[in-house]
Amino acid sequence: MAWLTSLLVLAVAAGGVPSAESIADQVRTELQARLQAQGSTADVSVAAVRLQSLPAGEVRFEVGDVAGRWPRARASVPLRVHVNDRLLRTLSVPVTARDMRPALVFEADYVARTNVDAIALQHSEVDMACRTGRVILERPVHSYRLRQDVRAGTPLTDALMEPTPEVQGMQNVELQVHHRGIALSAPAVALQDGRLGERIPVRPSYASEAVVATVTAPGKVQIHD
Known part of the structure; x- marks a missing residue:
C-alpha cells in the first residue's frame, strides 16, 4: 500500500511558489521517519524541489513510495502536488541514502566456496544502504565458506557466508x-x-x-x- 502522508499544507496566492528548501526538508523528514520505523539507520538527502507558479488556493504535498529496494544510494520519490484537494501534478524528486557503519571488508577478490580461513579481512567504514545481510564484525569460525564470488572492499555479511559441508565437491x-x-x-x-x-x-x-x-x-x- 502506498504511503500518502501530508507533508505541508499552506495557502498561496495565484502564481505563488512555496520555498523549494522547505518542501525538500519536509520530504526528507517523512522519508527519514519511515526508515526509522522499519529499523534502518540510513540518512536521507533530498534535492531541492523547485515548482512552477501555482494557482491560488490551499496547496498540499503528499509523498509516495520509493520504487524498488529502499534505502539505496540513489532513487526518486513521487511527490504529489494538490491544490484545493485536486491533484495538480506529480513530481519525481531525486533522493539519496547513506548508512555508514563499521565492518570487516575483503582485502582481495575471492571466489565462491573459499574457506573463511583463507580470506584476508580488514576493518573499514562502509555504506550499507545498498547492501543486504547483517554485518559481521568478527571473523567467522573456520567451519564457514563463501556462498558466492566477492570483490575486494565488499563488507562481510551473513548473506555471503554459509556453513562448510562435511564433504566438498572435488574433494x-x-x-x-x-x-x-x-x-x-x-x-x-x-x-x-x-x-x-x-x-x-x-x-x-x-x-x-x-x-x-x-x-x-x-x-x-x-x-x-
Missing part, C-alpha cells in the same frame, strides 16, 4: 566399504557437496564410474553393500 575423501562383515577403505573424489547423512556420488580411485555413498564425517563417506 579427496576416504571411501569406506562394508561388505559381508569386512571393512575396506580406499581413496575417492567427491563429485558434489555433501552434509552429514546425505548420499552423494563419489568416484573411487579403483573405478572409472561413480558410486553413491553416505557422508559419515568430514572427508569420509561410506557404502554398505
Whole structure:
C-alpha cells in the first residue's frame, strides 16, 4: 500500500511558489521517519524541489513510495502536488541514502566456496544502504565458506557466508566399504557437496564410474553393500 502522508499544507496566492528548501526538508523528514520505523539507520538527502507558479488556493504535498529496494544510494520519490484537494501534478524528486557503519571488508577478490580461513579481512567504514545481510564484525569460525564470488572492499555479511559441508565437491575423501562383515577403505573424489547423512556420488580411485555413498564425517563417506 502506498504511503500518502501530508507533508505541508499552506495557502498561496495565484502564481505563488512555496520555498523549494522547505518542501525538500519536509520530504526528507517523512522519508527519514519511515526508515526509522522499519529499523534502518540510513540518512536521507533530498534535492531541492523547485515548482512552477501555482494557482491560488490551499496547496498540499503528499509523498509516495520509493520504487524498488529502499534505502539505496540513489532513487526518486513521487511527490504529489494538490491544490484545493485536486491533484495538480506529480513530481519525481531525486533522493539519496547513506548508512555508514563499521565492518570487516575483503582485502582481495575471492571466489565462491573459499574457506573463511583463507580470506584476508580488514576493518573499514562502509555504506550499507545498498547492501543486504547483517554485518559481521568478527571473523567467522573456520567451519564457514563463501556462498558466492566477492570483490575486494565488499563488507562481510551473513548473506555471503554459509556453513562448510562435511564433504566438498572435488574433494579427496576416504571411501569406506562394508561388505559381508569386512571393512575396506580406499581413496575417492567427491563429485558434489555433501552434509552429514546425505548420499552423494563419489568416484573411487579403483573405478572409472561413480558410486553413491553416505557422508559419515568430514572427508569420509561410506557404502554398505
